[in-house]
Amino acid sequence: MIEYIKGELAEAAPAFAVVDCNGVGYGINISLNTYSAIQGKKEVKLFIYEAIREDAYVLYGFSTKQERELFLLLISVPGIGGNTARMILSALSPRELCNVISTGNDKLLKTVKGIGLKTAQRIIVDLKDKIASTGIEEEASTVSSLSHTVNTEIYEEAVAALVMLGFAQAPxxxxxxSILKAEPDAAVERVIKLALKML
Known part of the structure; x- marks a missing residue:
């Protein structure tokens, strides 16, 4: 079993990364969260989940163990496969997902592409207690407290502009x-331009 892959980031796209580990390039499916975390890095370490089927051998990679734990919880729900779980983790950060599940917010979960109301309700019912018992929620809030250091005025303005341009709120x-974390003093225009390249 592969626990993690550490090596040089050879390629990175919003849904896929290639990590060169001692001359072997591993093609790894990633979420938008992980893509944001690894962007611009030369060396990366991705925690791996291996999906071995008759017709395919697929690797899913995550920048944190906590995101992988959430992925494993999601795929334990009947009807949720690897790609749907990855879609959910791309639309919502780990903290947002924990929040949505613990507060029973099926409306927000339903906004994720490919998730209907019944599936959203099933995810909440199946995972509410599991999330509380694993302690993922506390970890998630620690991770996201970093975002409080960014300039809130520019942050809100840039997000509002992107939503008006037709992009979904969470991504x-x-x-x-992530742009403001890297460049805390960036002007709104620059933040929006960079975000357009990422989305």
């Missing part, structure tokens, strides 16, 4: 937060 927030 826009994620993109803007």
């Amino acid at each position: 826009s927030q994620k993109a803007v937060a």
